[in-house]
Amino acid sequence: MTKPNLLLKNYYDFVWGSDTQQLSKYKRALTQVLRISHLVFRDVMDGMLTLQAMSLVYTTLLSIVPLLAVSFSVLKGFGVHNQIEPMLLNLLQPLGEKGVEITARIIEFVDNTKAGVLGSLGLALLFYTVVSLMQKIERSFNYTWRVTEQRPFAQRFSDYLSVVLLGPLLIFTALGVTASISGSPVMQQLHQYETIDWVIRVVGRLVPYLLVIIAFTIVYIFVPNTRVRLKPALTGAVVAGVLWETTGWIFASFVVTSAKYAAIYSAFATLIIFMIWLYVCWMILLIGASIAFYAQFPEYRTLQERHFHLSNRMKEKIALLAMSAISGAYYGNKDPLSTQMVAQRINVTPEILKPIIDQLLEHKLLVKTNGAKPGLLPAHPPETQKVLDILYAIRKAEERGSGSMERLPRNEAVEALYTKLNNALEEGFGGVTLKDISRDEALAAEANSPSVAQPGATGKADGA
Numbered sequence: 001m002t003k004p005n006l007l008l009k010n011y012y013d014f015v016w017g018s019d020t021q022q023l024s025k026y027k028r029a030l031t032q033v034l035r036i037s038h039l040v041f042r043d044v045m046d047g048m049l050t051l052q053a054m055s056l057v058y059t060t061l062l063s064i065v066p067l068l069a070v071s072f073s074v075l076k077g078f079g080v081h082n083q084i085e086p087m088l089l090n091l092l093q094p095l096g097e098k099g100v101e102i103t104a105r106i107i108e109f110v111d112n113t114k115a116g117v118l119g120s121l122g123l124a125l126l127f128y129t130v131v132s133l134m135q136k137i138e139r140s141f142n143y144t145w146r147v148t149e150q151r152p153f154a155q156r157f158s159d160y161l162s163v164v165l166l167g168p169l170l171i172f173t174a175l176g177v178t179a180s181i182s183g184s185p186v187m188q189q190l191h192q193y194e195t196i197d198w199v200i201r202v203v204g205r206l207v208p209y210l211l212v213i214i215a216f217t218i219v220y221i222f223v224p225n226t227r228v229r230l231k232p233a234l235t236g237a238v239v240a241g242v243l244w245e246t247t248g249w250i251f252a253s254f255v256v257t258s259a260k261y262a263a264i265y266s267a268f269a270t271l272i273i274f275m276i277w278l279y280v281c282w283m284i285l286l287i288g289a290s291i292a293f294y295a296q297f298p299e300y301r302t303l304q305e306r307h308f309h310l311s312n313r314m315k316e317k318i319a320l321l322a323m324s325a326i327s328g329a330y331y332g333n334k335d336p337l338s339t340q341m342v343a344q345r346i347n348v349t350p351e352i353l354k355p356i357i358d359q360l361l362e363h364k365l366l367v368k369t370n371g372a373k374p375g376l377l378p379a380h381p382p383e384t385q386k387v388l389d390i391l392y393a394i395r396k397a398e399e400r401g402s403g404s405m406e407r408l409p410r411n412e413a414v415e416a417l418y419t420k421l422n423n424a425l426e427e428g429f430g431g432v433t434l435k436d437i438s439r440d441e442a443l444a445a446e447a448n449s450p451s452v453a454q455p456g457a458t459g460k461a462d463g464a
Helices: 003-015 025-046 048-077 081-091 097-112 115-144 153-182 185-190 194-222 230-256 259-296 312-331 339-346 350-362 387-395 412-429 439-447
Strands: 366-368 376-378
Touching: 003 025, 025 048, 025 259, 048 097, 048 115, 048 259, 081 097, 097 259, 115 153, 115 259, 194 230, 194 259, 230 259, 312 339, 312 350, 312 376, 312 387, 339 350, 350 366, 350 387, 387 412
Parallel strands: none
Antiparallel strands: 366 376
């Protein structure tokens, strides 16, 4: 075995082959960091993160002027609209002189955007463009967090406009408070002491990092249409914030040495460099979101591909195991299990389980609870629910439209085989009910009650 292959084997054995529970505290932490880094790198190389970032660059180019115009109109009412230009200059600082040029052009466009000139239709299109940008950002974060459902339209509209209208106001308020504290007489007095002055200067250098980290944390918590805990969001924000500031220095050096790009692209050089910087910014944000996702969901820290295709027998067994776990909690008088908890019990990822749960919900074999913490319950008493119905629901999944069995040509020999197969299934365990396969789960639910309890869930099913 060659040396590179041996190193690679040792790496995989240490990172993926070791049981983290058997490792020391520091080795376990190192292993988890390496696993998350490996998976984020894999996601980047897979191409979908880069596609999402490129899509956001295009949308940002179309939406940046309407976005700033809406924010400008709000800030103007509070007398702080003149702060937009310094904020843009700070954001585009890595572009050097080109950043100043781009800022001047953007501010010129914003100044030319007047509600009276636009009219009702133009104003509506202005808000639509802003909402479209926010929707595209949410979709990109939802993809990273494996979320398929979007917010309802009314909620999207209200949430997005709240961010666009109140976000800049809060940012400039925070900056104003920081500036006021820095210029206060007390702070001026403290600067006279050498040690305290050194501490203040160090803190001053760290403040940009801190502001970026706080902003990223808020984005990671509120943008995805799912519950994101503070600690994972902060983890992703810290990495993304450090990358943001560090990449800014590197990019500034790149711009200084980019004279040849101006020679090649002429007047387009500024636009191209601006697009590259936007792409880098969005990639950093998405990488931070990916880190936050893996930090929150350790069950996804596997080498299993994201788009994993299950065999039919795997789908059937997962459906039976899921129904058994849900029914077991029901018989154990425990709060309903969520999809996440069911996935943990049967040792699959929620992304694999969710389509199967959706099929069971569609065929009225499961119902969702409407308590404070939503969960899943059997739609029928387990003693009357046939296991065969569960198998048929999975076997008939997505048989509609062009995928319907009725569209296939009829072959008598094949039809006879299917009749025999269905008869054999009915004869073999047509009388087996969900209760029969849930007894062990009920005992397990009783034994592990602290880990599955969900205080606050009522256990009442929708429509029940």
